[in-house]
Amino acid sequence: MSLTGTADVEPARHRPAPAPGGWLGWLTTTDHKRIGLLTLGTSLLVMLGMGVLALLMRGQLAQPEEHLVGPQVYNQLFTMHGSGMIYLVMTPFALGLGVYLVPLQVGAPVIAMPRATLLGYWLYVLGAAIMLSGFATPQGAHSDGWFSYPPMAARTYTPGVGSDLWIAGVFLATTGVILMAWAVLWTALRKRAEGMTMLRMPVFSWSMAATCLMVIGAFPALLAALALLAAGRVEPAVFDSNLWVIGYQHLFWFYGHPVVYVMFFPYLGAVAEVLAVFSGRRFFGYRGTVFALLVFAALSMSVWGHHMFTTGQATNDYYSLTSILLLVPAGVEYFAMLGTILGGRLVFRTPMLFALAFVPQFLIGGLTGIMVGTPVLDYHAQDSYFVVAHLHYVLFAGSAFGLFAGFYLWFPKATGVLLDERLGRWHFWLLVVGTNLTFFPMFFLGYAGMPRRVVTYLDGDGFGLLNLLSSCGAAVLAAGMTVFVVNLARAALRRAPRAGDDPWRGHTLEWATSSPPPRLNFDAAHPLPPLTSEAPLLDLRRRAADEARGAREGRGAREGRA
Amino acid sequence: MRQADVFGEVFAVELIMAGAVFLAVLAAVLYAVLRRRAGAAAGPSERAERPRLEAAYVAVLAAVAVFLVVYTALANHREHRTGHVGAPAGPPAAPEVVEVDVTAFQWCWTFRHPRPGGAGATSGTCRAEEVPTLVVPTGRPVRVELTSRDVIHSLWVPELRYKMDAFPHHTNSFTLTLDEEGRWLGRCAEFCGYRHYAMHFWLRAVSPGEYERWVAGHQAAAGGAA
Numbered sequence: 001m002s003l004t005g006t007a008d009v010e011p012a013r014h015r016p017a018p019a020p021g022g023w024l025g026w027l028t029t030t031d032h033k034r035i036g037l038l039t040l041g042t043s044l045l046v047m048l049g050m051g052v053l054a055l056l057m058r059g060q061l062a063q064p065e066e067h068l069v070g071p072q073v074y075n076q077l078f079t080m081h082g083s084g085m086i087y088l089v090m091t092p093f094a095l096g097l098g099v100y101l102v103p104l105q106v107g108a109p110v111i112a113m114p115r116a117t118l119l120g121y122w123l124y125v126l127g128a129a130i131m132l133s134g135f136a137t138p139q140g141a142h143s144d145g146w147f148s149y150p151p152m153a154a155r156t157y158t159p160g161v162g163s164d165l166w167i168a169g170v171f172l173a174t175t176g177v178i179l180m181a182w183a184v185l186w187t188a189l190r191k192r193a194e195g196m197t198m199l200r201m202p203v204f205s206w207s208m209a210a211t212c213l214m215v216i217g218a219f220p221a222l223l224a225a226l227a228l229l230a231a232g233r234v235e236p237a238v239f240d241s242n243l244w245v246i247g248y249q250h251l252f253w254f255y256g257h258p259v260v261y262v263m264f265f266p267y268l269g270a271v272a273e274v275l276a277v278f279s280g281r282r283f284f285g286y287r288g289t290v291f292a293l294l295v296f297a298a299l300s301m302s303v304w305g306h307h308m309f310t311t312g313q314a315t316n317d318y319y320s321l322t323s324i325l326l327l328v329p330a331g332v333e334y335f336a337m338l339g340t341i342l343g344g345r346l347v348f349r350t351p352m353l354f355a356l357a358f359v360p361q362f363l364i365g366g367l368t369g370i371m372v373g374t375p376v377l378d379y380h381a382q383d384s385y386f387v388v389a390h391l392h393y394v395l396f397a398g399s400a401f402g403l404f405a406g407f408y409l410w411f412p413k414a415t416g417v418l419l420d421e422r423l424g425r426w427h428f429w430l431l432v433v434g435t436n437l438t439f440f441p442m443f444f445l446g447y448a449g450m451p452r453r454v455v456t457y458l459d460g461d462g463f464g465l466l467n468l469l470s471s472c473g474a475a476v477l478a479a480g481m482t483v484f485v486v487n488l489a490r491a492a493l494r495r496a497p498r499a500g501d502d503p504w505r506g507h508t509l510e511w512a513t514s515s516p517p518p519r520l521n522f523d524a525a526h527p528l529p530p531l532t533s534e535a536p537l538l539d540l541r542r543r544a545a546d547e548a549r550g551a552r553e554g555r556g557a558r559e560g561r562a
Numbered sequence: 563m564r565q566a567d568v569f570g571e572v573f574a575v576e577l578i579m580a581g582a583v584f585l586a587v588l589a590a591v592l593y594a595v596l597r598r599r600a601g602a603a604a605g606p607s608e609r610a611e612r613p614r615l616e617a618a619y620v621a622v623l624a625a626v627a628v629f630l631v632v633y634t635a636l637a638n639h640r641e642h643r644t645g646h647v648g649a650p651a652g653p654p655a656a657p658e659v660v661e662v663d664v665t666a667f668q669w670c671w672t673f674r675h676p677r678p679g680g681a682g683a684t685s686g687t688c689r690a691e692e693v694p695t696l697v698v699p700t701g702r703p704v705r706v707e708l709t710s711r712d713v714i715h716s717l718w719v720p721e722l723r724y725k726m727d728a729f730p731h732h733t734n735s736f737t738l739t740l741d742e743e744g745r746w747l748g749r750c751a752e753f754c755g756y757r758h759y760a761m762h763f764w765l766r767a768v769s770p771g772e773y774e775r776w777v778a779g780h781q782a783a784a785g786g787a788a
Binding site: 071072075144145149151152157158239240241242245246279280281282284285286287288310311312313316317320321324325327328331332334335338339341342343344345346347348356359360363364367368370371374375376377379380382383384448449451452453454455456457 | 565568569572573576577580583584587588590591593594595598599600604605606607608609610611612613616619620623624626627630631634635637638641668712713714716718720721723724725726727729730731732734735736747749750751752753754755756757758759
């Protein structure tokens, strides 16, 4: 996919500074836009692969007592699907968006620490390759789930080298993400253009700042958990003590809950930008939203124990308190999103469709999140398909829809060409139908008693019909994603129309520069506009309209006098 | 089945609240889609924020959060209080507690009844017909002491709406009181390896009289074997 091939037709003054050309130029770049695109492209590719794993699982579960794959393979499938989507897709994609967009949105010519950012990308790629290479080992890939509790994940019970590769891969990829988070946060804090005060940063950049705070605060706990697991694989006796068995869970979930918001905030930020732009108005309740994001991020560091309600070794009252309190900042974000569209003038382009569907679909994930954050309900729902449904409503019906809203919004900026609207609509509607058909039945399956991570179920369990519906939904999802790939291929083959600098009448600084932007983001032909608020281009248009009206009225008044 | 009763009540309350919120948000989105379309709406609003409305709304949200926290925490405490909740005032002497030791292992369960009386272990392989049964009396609190021999498992009886994890080198305990006779399927809920999907057991509640006969039979069987 040639994302910058279109730069050739731009005037010479937009060409990047002299640097190695071709592949080498891409792979050694210190341009945040190229590092961002590399990260986004890599995680999108991994996403397609992880989707194939999911299809195999849905194939296996479509009917009771099927034998498409055995437990050995199935356990690898759900492990690699879950860990791949979380460690290698939704998290790096979120940071990749930040690496690409935050310098543009705050009016910076470059990202802070460009080499560390590039190193972050390479650690991520290396980690991904190592983790996935487990499939090539004799005993196959890792097979203990994305949270891989010991002692199950210790060498005694999972001897394969795939598990060692998994630990190393997750460790490297996560280290890379932490480096990127430092760079993005530092850019937002220290690289803003003159006049770009903190409270003039766009909602998306604020969502990235909050995201990076969580990455920096919480992700090292995952590295510690992985180090503990690695120690336990060398010496399994480590896990003869309950201290390290339950200690691993505490370390893991101290990372494991904030990461949910890391995989959510940037997409929420993208949705906020889309809703404002396609409502033709300023994002409603900007300051409340910024405050809510920060409160949300702070609270997220104190809720981890709600993943451990059934361990009998957590203070359930406390973690339930902090978890349920999250509904306050979440409610503020909904207030802002609904206020924006209720006072808007809505235009339904593809990004807007995804953003509008995000609002009610993510809400299902959020509301069921309060349920599983309630200990007496979690005692039933924990480790059942109810949780599987809940987390996919959060991460797929919510975050992935936000991801696509942002993808369709910013694709023309990054490439200079527009994606096809008709294919975009097909992609959208297939995804809406597929998502809800796949994941809604899982609530009922979990309620009826189907545990997660089971390779099959008995005919007498009565889970057949709902599983069949869910598998049909997965097929619809596959069709939708195929349409998406076709749309991208079409753009890569240059059959797509030129986008121009600002195809959507955007509000934020990235729309003031060319598509794709020049090496240092802004230049003489595309200077920074006056930074008057979080939506400087909207202010500019408003002022121009006011002046035009003023001139018209002035002329009218003069003519009236005459 | 106190766990199931508490679950049912709290789940109904939260489901109604969640349903109301979902419908309200969906209605707002649909209203915007239909009435604020570019074709139907006048110009967009110029209003950047409504701080007073937002502050009042935050107060409502906080009140809802406090209600949910307190209400569900009280429900949790009610569920875990030992003894019979809801029994008439001045009940007869509390029925004697039955103790059961449950050991999970890859990939099945062992049940022992040390007190009162004591009965031999029941176990199985969880293959084909060899699914073990945990027999308990109705009306008497059953104290379950749960542990694991190898990795983490989780004892889940979906009909009881309750589960508890089984850890190696650690014992968790909880109390069940079954009001009616019956037989329910139990499962392992925590992923534990190759045959996790088949790690089932039966929970069978019988009348106290029948339970005594069952214990006597198993004592005899255990004695005969010794």
